Amino acid sequence: MRDPNRITKCMNILTKVWQKQPDTRFNQLVENLKYEFYNDTNKGVKRNLLENDRVFSLQVEVSVIDLFHIEDDQFFNWLEKKYTDKVCKFAWVDKDTCIACGNCSSTAPDIFGYDKEGHAENIYNKDKNTGSVGIPESMHDDLFYASEGCPTESIKVSDKPKP
Ligand code: SF4
16 A cells, blocks of 8 residues: 655645746646656656647647656655755765664664664665765755764765765
8 A cells, every 4th residue: 555645745846846936837847847757757658649639620749748656756756856856865874884883773764774783874765885875965864864864974975876
């Protein structure tokens, strides 16, 4: 079952995007975003349909983007990354020095978890401690406090993906 809590998070992202282009009609916004998502990710289906133009009594070909089967996290993660969090940080844990104190995961539970050996690692958006997944600006406070609170300075933070 899909998590009902995602609805508020998704609407907050959509609100930020719409506020950046307040003159856009809602349905115009939705249609534009569907095209952008399709063009950026190549996910979804593009259908070319013949439509009756009532004004000119003609049949015209129109393109329609179908995102019916796209899961919300796919669409809204793309939207958040593209429009609301241009500034990303990258993070990883040096497991050789981590003492598994638990501070980082309690300070930033959406970013840090543990591997099977009990060492901390970056779990954000399936990063798997590779330091390659951008952490959005909205989470930088949590990341900062976790990093500052690490007693062994094992949390590495960078403006670029881990080399
Ligand atoms: Fe390891 Fe530092 Fe996290 Fe503690 S705060 S679990 S030492 S990375």
